[in-house]
Amino acid sequence: xxxxxxxxxxxxxTRGQQATLRCSPISGHTSVYWYQQALGLGLQFLxxxxxxxxxxxxxxxxxFSGRQxxxxxxxxxxxxxxxxxxxxxxCASSPGVSGNTIYFGEGSWLTVx
Amino acid sequence: AQTVTQSQxxxxxQEAETVTLSCTYDTSESDYYLFWYKQPxxxxxxxxxxxxxxxxxxxxxxxxxxxxxxxxKSFSLKISDSQxxxxxxxxxxYPQGAQKLVFGQGTRLxxxx
Numbered sequence: 318x319x320x321x322x323x324x325x326x327x328x329x330x331t332r333g334q335q336a337t338l339r340c341s342p343i344s345g346h347t348s349v350y351w352y353q354q355a356l357g358l359g360l361q362f363l364x365x366x367x368x369x370x371x372x373x374x375x376x377x378x379x380x381f382s383g384r385q386x387x388x389x390x391x392x393x394x395x396x397x398x399x400x401x402x403x404x405x406x407x408c409a410s411s412p413g414v415s416g417n418t419i420y421f422g423e424g425s426w427l428t429v430x
Numbered sequence: 431a432q433t434v435t436q437s438q439x440x441x442x443x444q445e446a447e448t449v450t451l452s453c454t455y456d457t458s459e460s461d462y463y464l465f466w467y468k469q470p471x472x473x474x475x476x477x478x479x480x481x482x483x484x485x486x487x488x489x490x491x492x493x494x495x496x497x498x499x500x501x502x503k504s505f506s507l508k509i510s511d512s513q514x515x516x517x518x519x520x521x522x523x524y525p526q527g528a529q530k531l532v533f534g535q536g537t538r539l540x541x542x543x
Contacts, residue, residue: 350531354473360521360533373530405473409531418465419531421475 319344321422323408329428330398338393338425342410348372349391350411350419351383355404363406366391367413398429434524436534443512444542450497451507451537453522459483463525464505466496469536470518478520481505509539517541 322341330336342349351363362375366385380396389410395402409421434455443449455464466478481489481498488496493513497506509516522534 352531359535360531362530362532365530375530407475409475418477418480419525420477421467423472423474 321408321410321420323406323422323425325425326423327426327428329430332398332400332429334398336395336398336402336427336429338395338406338408338427340391340393340408340410340422342389342391342408343420345412346410346420347389347413348411348419349385349389350409351391351393352407352409353377353404354407354424355401358404360407364393395427400429403427403429434522434532434534436520436522436537438537439535440538440540442540442542443509445512445514447512448508448510449512449539451509451520451522451539453505453507453534455503455505455522455524457503457524464496464498465523465525465531466494466505466507467521467523467533468516468518469521470515475521479507512541514541514543 324339348367350365353361364383365373369385383393385391405424407424409419411417411419436453462483464481467475468478469475479489479491479494488498493510495508519536519538521536523531526532
């Protein structure tokens with residue numbers, strides 16, 4: 318069974334540009350989560366989607382946005398990129414029921430120059 | 431607000447020895463789950479072990495076991511017979527609001543051959 322898959326693996330963007338990261342959850346999982354892991358800052362919760370709806374949002378500015386498609390895959394968009402957006406972005410999925418384990422993908426490295 | 435604290439930024443252990451990583455958390459809920467994740471240099475977050483708070487029995491997965499003290503809000507991870515492949519960052523995590531994982535700061539574990 319395929320795990321959570323993310324693309325691209327690495328992305329280099331210029332300050333002010335937009336970045337789009339993609340995530341495919343494990344088959345049967347309806348919830349998708351996005352986390353940011355910047356150097357020295359640990360894992361910070363970004364967004365949670367379930368059944369196509371945004372269910373929860375972390376303490377990030379509105380230029381961080383996303384969506385979930387009918388097939389439960391998800392996109393994370395970061396507009397007006399800033400240097401401090403450089404980080405590993407981890408996507409995770411779960412069956413969407415409270416208490417279920419959350420499984421992570423390998424992450425997408427975003428570098429803003 | 432729920433918090434997760436890992437007080438050991440770094441730990442090291444000799445190969446084949448046993449090591450215990452500490453984690454404390456704060457919650458007002460009575461029924462919840464706790465997780466330990468491992469992040470090797472590849473950066474993918476890998477589930478190590480999960481504990482349901484309503485279970486008095488400590489969870490065990492092969493060489494990994496937990497010491498769950500609900501009253502003390504303590505959730506430590508014991509790794510027996512440490513192997514070189516166990517070297518990684520270890521994160522304790524608590525699902526806030528049913529699904530949003532809150533992570534501790536992490537403990538970097540080094541295995542000495």
